Each structure stands twice: as structure tokens, then as C-alpha cells.
Amino acid sequence: MKHFFSLLLGCLLSASVVAQTTLSQETQSYVSHPRGLYVLQHASIVDGTGAAPKTDQDIIIHGEIIEAVGQNLAVPEGATIIDMTGKSVMPGMVMLHEHLFYPKATPGGTFGVNEMSYSFPKLYLAGGVTSMRTAGSIMPQTDINLKNFILEGKVPGPKIDATSPFLDREGLGILEISPLKSTQQAIEAVNFYANMGSTSFKVYNYITRADLKAINETAHKRGFKVTGHLCSITHREAADLGIDNLEHGFMASSDFIEDKTPDECEPFKQHKSLLDLPVDSPKMKALIRHLVDKKVAVTSTINVFEPYTGREVVPGGGLQALYQDARDKVYRRWASKQNRDSLDYVLFNKSKVWEKAFHDAGGLLVAGTDPTYDGRIVAGYANMRLLEIFVEMGFSIPEAVKICTLNGATYLEQADTIGTIEPNKIADLLILDEDISKDIRAIRSIKTTFRNGIGYSSEKLFRAADGKVGIR
Ligand SMILES: [Zn+2]
Structure with a gap:
């Protein structure tokens, strides 16, 4: 491919x-x-x-x-x-879950994001990223133009593997995502964005198994890979349907919901199932084995799960990168979470163990920082922080560096030239x-x-x- x-x-x-x-x-x-x-x-x-x-x-x-x-x-x-x-x-880092957008305030409390075409390419390069996949786009035409502008020397930034817009069904209600209405439309979307210049594809929380199968087949036929931040589909199902990559370690896995409804995203049950799952569960071991056997890469974005208590406001530094309103908002949230994030700590600690277990079982663990969520994750700064967290997880320094460099290049099939x-x-x-x-x-x-x-x-x-x- x-x-x-x-x-x-x-x-x-x-x-x-x-x-x-x-x-x-x-x-x-x-x-x-x-x-x-x-x-x-x-x-x-x-x-x-x-x-x-x-x-x-x-x-x-x-x-x-x-x-x-x-x-x-x-x-x-x-x-x-x-x-x-x-x-x-x-x-230079080769990161596989980056974005060119940042959360914004939206009317009625809905979640929305703005394209950061000026600041983010600079921040990524400043923070050591020389190649990145966008892993989901809100302005695909802008991401693709930016990729070309960077290659042409018009603006500074990393090399970009531009991902399609989020392919999803109705459910999340995010202002910038246009939900698909049918599997046929999913196929058309893959072809449309591939023609436009997208070079990878991303499925999201409410996608169906029939959609994913069709998206995988259509993208693979054209030589492109598919990744997913899942919820409606389990990691095991996605692996069996031929997905290439799974995002957010095991934090998006719905495999451990006892009475899971097929094709339905049940976020509360999903969250509880991971909290209830013992860290050394044989079920998790079996899932990891299955993903390794199916050669599905897993992207760690563990920095987005970093708890607040006793940790930096903006991990990696960089509070000064934010404009005033965002700075105030991020700081207020960080302060309000001090000593109130014990559940975050539980999941963060489990996540560390599970991702390392996947790596140690021979899986291709890749990395990305996912600068979205509550605005605390900032391009460039987060990339430096993620590398530090890998060492906190028990990886040696050379292993941590490899996850953020050669492993990304290997996934992108560019290991002969970069990484x-x-x-x-x-x-x-x-x-x-x-x-x-x-x-x-x-x-x-x-x-x-x-x-x-x-x-x-x-x-x-x-x-x-x-x-x-x-x-x-
Ligand atoms: Zn993301």
C-alpha cells in the first residue's frame, strides 16, 4: 500500500x-x-x-x-x-494522531473546533514533529493545501499525511462533522476524499460494521489505510473487518461490555466496563493477542488521559500559546479537577499497562497527541510530553523514541526514508x-x-x- x-x-x-x-x-x-x-x-x-x-x-x-x-x-x-x-x-518525530484544529466555544454547549492553520504547523515543527498523520479532519481541503504549501516551502511545518474528514453516522452532534446516511454514502465519501487528496481514512464512534467493511475495502483498493476511534464497533470486530489501526490505546475499546448491542455506541457502559476490567484480565490479553495476530497497529494518545492532580496545566508547557479566553478556561478546569480526578488516575494507570502489554506482545504501537478534548492538549508541547509519558510507562528511552519515530514511519510505509x-x-x-x-x-x-x-x-x-x- x-x-x-x-x-x-x-x-x-x-x-x-x-x-x-x-x-x-x-x-x-x-x-x-x-x-x-x-x-x-x-x-x-x-x-x-x-x-x-x-x-x-x-x-x-x-x-x-x-x-x-x-x-x-x-x-x-x-x-x-x-x-x-x-x-x-x-x-524527527513521526506522529500518527495529530490534528490541525482546536476546541472552540459554541452556542448551546455543543462541541466544536476551529482550524489552526497558522499556529499548529509551526508548533508541531517547534516540538520536533517532522511527519504527521492528521487522523481526522474538519477542513480536508485546507489540510491538503497546507500539506502542499509546506512541501513547496510557502509555510513552515511538518510533512502531512492528510486524513479524510471523520466518517461517522449520526450521534455525536459535533458541529464540524457531517453524518453519513448509508453505507453507499460511506463508499462515495472515501472515493470523493481520495480524489481530493486525502491519503488516509478515519472512522468514528457511531459507524456501523457494514460501513466499516465497505470503507476498508474501498480505501484498501486505492492503496490507503483506515484507522478508527471506535465505540459502536469493538476492537475485535474492527480487526476482523480489516481495519489497519485503532486509536487511543484501549480506552475506546467496547469489547468488554457484557451485553453490548451490536453497532451501537454506549459510552457510559463502555467507560464502566473499562473501570471494572481488572488490569491483568485474561480477556484483555486475548484481545491484545488477536490484534497482534491481525497486524492491527494501535495508536497511543495516552497524554490526553493524563490526570490533572499534581500535573502541568498544559502538559509539556505552553500555556502561553493559548489566547486569553482559552488560557482562562483551561486553567479553571485544571484547578477544579485538583484532587477530584481519582477515576482518571485509575484509567490512566490501566491504560499504561495495556498499551505496554500490546507493545511487549509484538504489536506495532504508534503515537499521537490528539490536541482536542478540553483544550489542554496543545500541538508541539504535547508531543514532547508524550515522549516523557512513555518513559513513565516503563519504556526505555530508546524504545520511547522508537515509538514516536520509526514505528510511525513503519506504519506509513516510509521507513526506508525517514524515522x-x-x-x-x-x-x-x-x-x-x-x-x-x-x-x-x-x-x-x-x-x-x-x-x-x-x-x-x-x-x-x-x-x-x-x-x-x-x-x-
Ligand atoms: Zn483525534
Whole structure:
């Protein structure tokens, strides 16, 4: 299932080393290292493969490509040397559940979201994301244009795998989602959005089994994958119907409702069933085994379940990124939840165990931050935080990095060009002021995000978005 996206990357790669993207003035204003020839010397590297960190390494970046990695490399003529003593490098993150929208206040208390086409691409790049899948869109045409604008150098941002709008039946009442009325309409929607430029598909809470079967078949025929944030369909049913990916770990699993009504989303029963399920339940073990056997990837968005008590207001920092109203609202909610979120803690802790069990059983665990919900999750900042939570879950630092880099690339079928620090891969990498091989919190010291061999100042990108999230 080769994506248009990876084909395009392949072309860029072959034509690349000489081709200099023409960057707009706007994009250039964030560039700290124009495309060229660089030697990063004496760096610690967590390379994305899951291997143990290496110290005192040199990396040669030539144009768009990582040319060499090793100890004491000869400095090519004309190269700019970057001294990395005490600093570190990891691959750019490849995240699979990101969005380009943020919650907004809507009349009558309904839930709605606004497109953040200005601030979010900058924040993602600032927070170390060089490739991302949008995992559900409210303005597909905007996401697709943005993807192209970024590739053309008009605006700074990560490479985007643009997902279709949420494919769902009537039920959630979200202002920006248009419910499907039939399975036939679901098929037409897949073809319509694939023609428009969507390269992945997302099903949602109220979809039926007949819809999902048809969506999987239609998308797969065209070479695209399908993921789901489910409720009406169990994870086991979805796996049997051929879905490629399941979102939110096991927190959206309705497999453990005793008397589940087929094709119906029963959120309260679902929530209770997970609270009641023992953390070491053999039923969960059996589900995990089934998903691994069916080669269904699972996306962790565990950061959205991070409790409030004793934790950051905006995980990863970044309260200043929000415009004033959003800042007040997020802060008020955080304050009101202090010491009142014990149930959140129960589910968060179970979730950690179940996702790790899936990984340890051989499943492809991928990652995304899902910046929606109550406005507390902010693009870029959340990506840094998620990496830290993986270590809190018991993953080693190299494993945590791999989940956020190579695993994403593997799912996107781009592991031959991105996801690790290896010769001949695209130079998508992060320069960190501190040593991430020693402490995962060094992720917050991102200095430069290299994307396709061009280095962007993380600080400048973050500052450009201050006060803008929620507005544009
Ligand atoms: Zn989402």
C-alpha cells in the first residue's frame, strides 16, 4: 500500500541533493540552518531504531540527506561544523494522531473546533514533529493545501499525511462533522476524499460494521489505510473487518461490555466496563493477542488521559500559546479537577499497562497527541510530553523514541526514508541542547528541528504561535 506521499518523497530523494526548495520569506524567517553541508560533532544519539544510545558520534548532513554517521568522521571541504558536546540528536518525530484544529466555544454547549492553520504547523515543527498523520479532519481541503504549501516551502511545518474528514453516522452532534446516511454514502465519501487528496481514512464512534467493511475495502483498493476511534464497533470486530489501526490505546475499546448491542455506541457502559476490567484480565490479553495476530497497529494518545492532580496545566508547557479566553478556561478546569480526578488516575494507570502489554506482545504501537478534548492538549508541547509519558510507562528511552519515530514511519510505509538517524535517510532530525540519552526530559531542550535538511529554530516557531492557539 504505497501512498502518493511516499512516492513523492521517493522522487524528492532521487532528484534531491541539488534541488533547493525555494522558501518564502515567511518560511525563511524561521530557518537557522539553510540546506547545505553540516557536520554535527561529538553528539549523543538516540537513533530511533530502539538500539542503545551512542556517544561521541558525528553526523554529516548533505543537502536533504544524512550522508554518514560514525565516530571521528573526516570533515568534508566546505562543511559547517556544529559542536554537539554535551548535546544530543534524535530523529524527527513521526506522529500518527495529530490534528490541525482546536476546541472552540459554541452556542448551546455543543462541541466544536476551529482550524489552526497558522499556529499548529509551526508548533508541531517547534516540538520536533517532522511527519504527521492528521487522523481526522474538519477542513480536508485546507489540510491538503497546507500539506502542499509546506512541501513547496510557502509555510513552515511538518510533512502531512492528510486524513479524510471523520466518517461517522449520526450521534455525536459535533458541529464540524457531517453524518453519513448509508453505507453507499460511506463508499462515495472515501472515493470523493481520495480524489481530493486525502491519503488516509478515519472512522468514528457511531459507524456501523457494514460501513466499516465497505470503507476498508474501498480505501484498501486505492492503496490507503483506515484507522478508527471506535465505540459502536469493538476492537475485535474492527480487526476482523480489516481495519489497519485503532486509536487511543484501549480506552475506546467496547469489547468488554457484557451485553453490548451490536453497532451501537454506549459510552457510559463502555467507560464502566473499562473501570471494572481488572488490569491483568485474561480477556484483555486475548484481545491484545488477536490484534497482534491481525497486524492491527494501535495508536497511543495516552497524554490526553493524563490526570490533572499534581500535573502541568498544559502538559509539556505552553500555556502561553493559548489566547486569553482559552488560557482562562483551561486553567479553571485544571484547578477544579485538583484532587477530584481519582477515576482518571485509575484509567490512566490501566491504560499504561495495556498499551505496554500490546507493545511487549509484538504489536506495532504508534503515537499521537490528539490536541482536542478540553483544550489542554496543545500541538508541539504535547508531543514532547508524550515522549516523557512513555518513559513513565516503563519504556526505555530508546524504545520511547522508537515509538514516536520509526514505528510511525513503519506504519506509513516510509521507513526506508525517514524515522531513524542512518546514512541515506532524509535529514529529519532534532538537535537537543541537553542529552536525551540520559534523561527523556531533554526533549524540552529542542534547539533546531531539521526537516528535509533545513534547520528551523524551535524557539522562533514557538514564539510565533504564542497567544494564537484558539484563534488561528
Ligand atoms: Zn483525534
